[in-house]
Amino acid sequence: MEEKSISDIIEKYLKSILADDEKVEIRRAEIANHFDVVPSQINYVIKTRFTLQNGYLVQSKRGGGGYIRIERVNLIDDVDVLDMLINTIGQSLTENDAFTIVQTLYAEKVISQREGDLMLAALSKETLSVSARQDADRLRARVLVAFLNRLRYES
Amino acid sequence: MEEKSISDIIEKYLKSILADDEKVEIRRAEIANHFDVVPSQINYVIKTRFTLQNGYLVQSKRGGGGYIRIERVNLIDDVDVLDMLINTIGQSLTENDAFTIVQTLYAEKVISQREGDLMLAALSKETLSVSARQDADRLRARVLVAFLNRLRYES
DNA sequence: AAGATTAAGGTCAATATTAGTCAGAGATGG
DNA sequence: CCATCTCTGACTAATATTGACCTTAATCTT
Known part of the structure; x- marks a missing residue:
């Protein structure tokens, strides 16, 4: 702060x-x-x-x-921007980048703080480090994209 | 002291x-x-x-x-439901069982519907099927446990 | 119009400034 | 004496700052 x-x-x-x-x-x-x-x-x-x-x-x-x-820009409501974001995420995503994106969603009031905290729990290194780091990063990308698509269909 | x-x-x-x-x-x-x-x-x-x-x-x-x-942070009062569910989960969890647990959380008013939907997006077969089914089930258990642990407190 | 000059911004690697990890030494209580 | 807690320091990791060199675009000169 x-x-x-x-x-x-x-x-x-x-x-x-x-x-x-x-x-x-x-x-x-x-x-x-x-x-x-x-x-x-x-x-x-x-x-x-x-x-x-x-x-x-x-x-x-x-x-x-x-x-x-x-x-x-508006990440969720603007379809093009959301597609760009998903494209940026690609196949692999670090914990830090995931954290940044979730924070942005919260800042834009797309999600509540509690929802963001839950997302971060799922995206954390600790949760996903079930195998090699690269596998975890790939998995993290999939999970976050799943979240984003879920949010897309609601708005 | x-x-x-x-x-x-x-x-x-x-x-x-x-x-x-x-x-x-x-x-x-x-x-x-x-x-x-x-x-x-x-x-x-x-x-x-x-x-x-x-x-x-x-x-x-x-x-x-x-x-x-x-x-x-404030630790929530009744962690009983959470503890019980975490014990039930163990090392591996099918999509169906995950679905049931999320429904329970919603029925017990521990989470909102939206929060439940987000959880399910992360827990779904499609999101987690990055490798063999058994790996996905193990991963699903970890993710849901992470959700439950996050619900123990509010920041 | 072509080339030279000027006026921007971009990249990258070296250095500086923090905090994190881990193994082992030291201290303390039973 | 053993177990556990505390303390230390060498090494690692992440983030910030700086400056030398590069690229691009507009304008001036001839």
């Missing part, structure tokens, strides 16, 4: 904008300068905190007049 | 904070330094005194701005 690292602070700043608007467009160097970090740290923040699994789409353009645009 | 060991003292310190607040967030090295012990002893204290059975949830993050967070 505490924002201890600069990355956390930048994340919070961007999300505070995204709380009001559905998307935000930044100039990387500007943000980097404002928070006194190297520009590539902005990429790090985006890569670790604004993934599709987190519920965000990111587009960018280089060269003169370049930008980075972050857009909040 | 004298506090003989440093571990006891650290435990008491953390619990005195948790008496006021629902959760406490520490930096491991800081606490270790304050009580003049090696950092890993903090892990020892947490592992032996802040277990889920004792009513505590622990989360942590490594790297810059890392932390350890301890949260008090």
